[in-house]
Amino acid sequence: MNDFVIQTNALTKRYGHILAVDQLSLEVPRGRIFGLLGPNGSGKTTTIGMLLGLVRPTSGSFSLLGSGTSHAEALHRVGAIVEQPYFYPYLSGRRNLAYFQGISGRGSPKELDDLLEQVGLADRAGDRFQTYSLGMKQRLGLAYTLLGDPELLILDEPTNGMDPAGMAEVRDLIRSLGSSDRTVLLSSHLLNEVEQICDSVAILSKGKVIAQGAVGDLLHPQEQVRLRTSEDAKAVEVLAALDWVEDVRIEGEALIVTAPHDRTSELSEALGRAGVYISEITPLQVSLEQYFLEVTGDVAGEIQ
Amino acid sequence: MIGHVLSLTRWEWFKLYRRRMPWVLLLIAIAIAQLVFWSTYAFVQSGGPANQTSRLFAATATAGESVTFDLTCGEIGDLREGDLPVDLERFSPEERERIARDLQEFAEDCRSVIGQSDSIRQSMLPPHSLRVSMHSTLAFFGVILVMILAASIPGTEYGWGTLRTVLIRGVGRWQLLASKALVTALVSVGLSVVVLVVVGVASVIASLTLEGGELVGFGEWSDLAVSFGKLIYVYLPYVALAVLMSVLSSSSGMGIAISVGYYIIEQIVVGILASFDWFEGISTFVLGRAASGWMDVDEFSFGPGGIGALPDDLPAALVMLAYTVILGGLAFWLFQRKDVAGAKGG
Numbered sequence: 330m331n332d333f334v335i336q337t338n339a340l341t342k343r344y345g346h347i348l349a350v351d352q353l354s355l356e357v358p359r360g361r362i363f364g365l366l367g368p369n370g371s372g373k374t375t376t377i378g379m380l381l382g383l384v385r386p387t388s389g390s391f392s393l394l395g396s397g398t399s400h401a402e403a404l405h406r407v408g409a410i411v412e413q414p415y416f417y418p419y420l421s422g423r424r425n426l427a428y429f430q431g432i433s434g435r436g437s438p439k440e441l442d443d444l445l446e447q448v449g450l451a452d453r454a455g456d457r458f459q460t461y462s463l464g465m466k467q468r469l470g471l472a473y474t475l476l477g478d479p480e481l482l483i484l485d486e487p488t489n490g491m492d493p494a495g496m497a498e499v500r501d502l503i504r505s506l507g508s509s510d511r512t513v514l515l516s517s518h519l520l521n522e523v524e525q526i527c528d529s530v531a532i533l534s535k536g537k538v539i540a541q542g543a544v545g546d547l548l549h550p551q552e553q554v555r556l557r558t559s560e561d562a563k564a565v566e567v568l569a570a571l572d573w574v575e576d577v578r579i580e581g582e583a584l585i586v587t588a589p590h591d592r593t594s595e596l597s598e599a600l601g602r603a604g605v606y607i608s609e610i611t612p613l614q615v616s617l618e619q620y621f622l623e624v625t626g627d628v629a630g631e632i633q
Numbered sequence: 634m635i636g637h638v639l640s641l642t643r644w645e646w647f648k649l650y651r652r653r654m655p656w657v658l659l660l661i662a663i664a665i666a667q668l669v670f671w672s673t674y675a676f677v678q679s680g681g682p683a684n685q686t687s688r689l690f691a692a693t694a695t696a697g698e699s700v701t702f703d704l705t706c707g708e709i710g711d712l713r714e715g716d717l718p719v720d721l722e723r724f725s726p727e728e729r730e731r732i733a734r735d736l737q738e739f740a741e742d743c744r745s746v747i748g749q750s751d752s753i754r755q756s757m758l759p760p761h762s763l764r765v766s767m768h769s770t771l772a773f774f775g776v777i778l779v780m781i782l783a784a785s786i787p788g789t790e791y792g793w794g795t796l797r798t799v800l801i802r803g804v805g806r807w808q809l810l811a812s813k814a815l816v817t818a819l820v821s822v823g824l825s826v827v828v829l830v831v832v833g834v835a836s837v838i839a840s841l842t843l844e845g846g847e848l849v850g851f852g853e854w855s856d857l858a859v860s861f862g863k864l865i866y867v868y869l870p871y872v873a874l875a876v877l878m879s880v881l882s883s884s885s886g887m888g889i890a891i892s893v894g895y896y897i898i899e900q901i902v903v904g905i906l907a908s909f910d911w912f913e914g915i916s917t918f919v920l921g922r923a924a925s926g927w928m929d930v931d932e933f934s935f936g937p938g939g940i941g942a943l944p945d946d947l948p949a950a951l952v953m954l955a956y957t958v959i960l961g962g963l964a965f966w967l968f969q970r971k972d973v974a975g976a977k978g979g
Contacts, residue, residue: 378973381801383797383800383801383972384973385970385972401805402803404803405802405803409801410798411797411801414798415793415797415798416798417648417793417795419651419653424651428644428648429798429799431640431647432799432802432804433802433804434637434640
């Protein structure tokens, strides 16, 4: 069995003179919750559109759920929602699901009941889709993606338009969905969402992957400590002399020291020997947001 | 593969059945057919063309007296010698001879008009009423309604953004479009049948007050079946046109506007170009002319065409087949290749 459920090779999409996706090479490991993070216009939705056969790639290739199956067959094992859930406005939630179950040729009425229950729509299942709130539409969208118990879920901005309680609920649901063998590809422009849910992440900017890896690795590229001391200038001099300290700089009224967290006591000891007293010592964790700001530069402002 | 298309067709019906649009189209089709039928009935009951056609006679008597009188075909049919509404004795023999000639000529015209009137009356009785309805009302208004249906079925998928949701399920694009075309064809057949049944019922009711109804023999039924087959065949190129336009514009509104607009504008343009000799040579290849020729609209009232000689059955059938294949092929090719975006709202 292939370890990657999605592999893209130099996937490119051009709309006239606009390069939406540029030579994208991506590998999504099986059984993980994989985040696709990027600002609006970074090519996330176009990439997903190509994977789902909605958008024709200009060049490059990809495989979905291994190369042994046709794209259409692979799609039968995928549940996906792109941007926002679009359903027939005059049909009820239940009939919408019944239709999509029917055209796939699989499933049972009991599956519909279970899914509607799972996403908390059982009470409103008989109402027309056009009467649903955005949050309810998103829930129905989630139920739709789960039809046929797919191996791979592709969710594009699944909490879009939801209130905070709904967002938390859906995030829990996604986490639980990804806890089995199922793979989840979550596209979002919400950093904290990706940070909370995903195991791995690829950061897209201007149609390119600019960073990819485990969320933990991206969160801890550098370990830093913030110090408040009695004499900052002398402290910089002392710490800079230590060969395991990578960097020392003064930021406002504090020092930011780049050094392993497990050697914090040695920092304290060295400063104490030099007669510099520490009033505060705080290990810093680089957030995904900070990392994102570093790697994306000017487009980062669009990320929330 | 065919089984999959049929399964998709069943699910297309699942959706369509619950939409308001096909039922509204059905009601409009029934209303138009009934309006045409009962208007004709009222026309026939009021005496028809015989009462509408009249001629004014004028003569000058020998004393310089001027006399005019107006006759209708209905009146001249009842006239016997010496029953004229004026005393012709006062006129000169030449004047009387001229009036007699004019009256004879008018009577001949009236015989033709009365024959036409009989034909219209006959066309209201079953089973002729069904053929007339197919060749005139449905071949014109029916085509427009079928185009609206055909453009709406794929077009609304773009407007609501649901095409994306459908394709994500792994449904093949050509199978999906084929199922939409098939459900359009089936619903068009159903719509035509219902309209004809209602016309048939109206016709039976009308026959109670109109004389000359006939029992339907085997020959009549086979003629009706042929006419119905021809009607459905006429729908095909227009369905292909409407589907292509909605796929091309990714919108049901635009698809309907362009295809129905083309249908109507084509009739007007043909009317204008018919006065040019060069047009005669290419008119066979115009879709509307081919459809009119195929449906023999010149033999029936209310239909399009009627300008110049219409194409015969075979060339008309081939022209419509060519339109169906080319327009339908383009629609499938485009649907297969086109990127699918979210909802467009149109």
